[in-house]
Amino acid sequence: DIQMTQSPSILSASVGDRVTITCRASQSISRWLAWYQQKPGKAPKVLIYKASSLESGVPSRFSGSGSGTEFTLTISSLQPDDFATYYCQQYSSYSPLTFGGGTKVEIK
Amino acid sequence: QVQLVQSGAEVKKPGASVKVSCKASGYTFTSYYMYWVRQAPGQGLEWMGIINPSGGSTTYAQKFQGRVTMTRDTSTSTVYMELSSLRSEDTAVYYCARPYGGNSAGYCDCWGQGTLVTVSS
Numbered sequence: 001d002i003q004m005t006q007s008p009s010i011l012s013a014s015v016g017d018r019v020t021i022t023c024r025a026s027q028s029i030s031r032w033l034a035w036y037q038q039k040p041g042k043a044p045k046v047l048i049y050k051a052s053s054l055e056s057g058v059p060s061r062f063s064g065s066g067s068g069t070e071f072t073l074t075i076s077s078l079q080p081d082d083f084a085t086y087y088c089q090q091y092s093s094y095s096p097l098t099f100g101g102g103t104k105v106e107i108k
Numbered sequence: 109q110v111q112l113v114q115s116g117a118e119v120k121k122p123g124a125s126v127k128v129s130c131k132a133s134g135y136t137f138t139s140y141y142m143y144w145v146r147q148a149p150g151q152g153l154e155w156m157g158i159i160n161p162s163g164g165s166t167t168y169a170q171k172f173q174g175r176v177t178m179t180r181d182t183s184t185s186t187v188y189m190e191l192s193s194l195r196s197e198d199t200a201v202y203y204c205a206r207p208y209g210g211n212s213a214g215y216c217d218c219w220g221q222g223t224l225v226t227v228s229s
Binding site for chain 1: 143152153154155158167169170203205207208211212213214215216217219220221222
């Protein structure tokens with residue numbers, strides 16, 4: 001199984017901050033990586049797919065980069081609506097599909 | 109628009125089974141695989157398995173082998189996930205999620221609203 005490790009698990013930041021979350025895969029997944037945002041009581045929402053492609057409708061302050069085993073999600077200027085939990089997911093192999101443990105972005 | 113609507117919350121006793129439904133609309137049901145993903149309270153996302161609505165074939169995560177059954181009804185565009193021998197650790201929100209583009213391995217561009225299953229004596 002491909003293990004996905006996210007860091008940090010909690011991130012305290014202020015509105016306007018630049019925020020970076022890292023996701024590492026236990027083996028190469030090329031660019032088959034997605035990032036999701038999840039708010040309490042809601043289903044996850046995809047932000048980025050194929051490591052760096054922005055999902056339609058997602059603000060341009062979100063960006064993704066990386067390939068192989070190391071990936072990052074960056075929020076260029078944190079907005080009040082961005083306080084949430086973020087997950088990475090590999091889809092190089094669907095059996096099993098695996099997610100990172102999550103990063104909670106909270107207000108500093 | 110593409111929509112996945114799941115059945116309502118359930119409360120079950122340990123050892124019982126639960127069956128959650130996910131009704132798809134807004135797209136050709138048999139052209140897209142479906143995942144089931146669960147999330148225990150305060151925890152992360154856990155993939156349970158995949159079903160191909162076209163032929164009904166399934167692949168389950170090893171952790172759930174022998175306890176989970178995924179089925180579909182093409183006449184109503186509905187997929188089902190049944191989990192048996194429930195224990196307290198199965199208390200979670202269960203989501204159906206559609207992988208993008210009709211691929212078996214993909215990111216999920218559409219999710220159901222989630223179904224809370226509570227296992228308690």
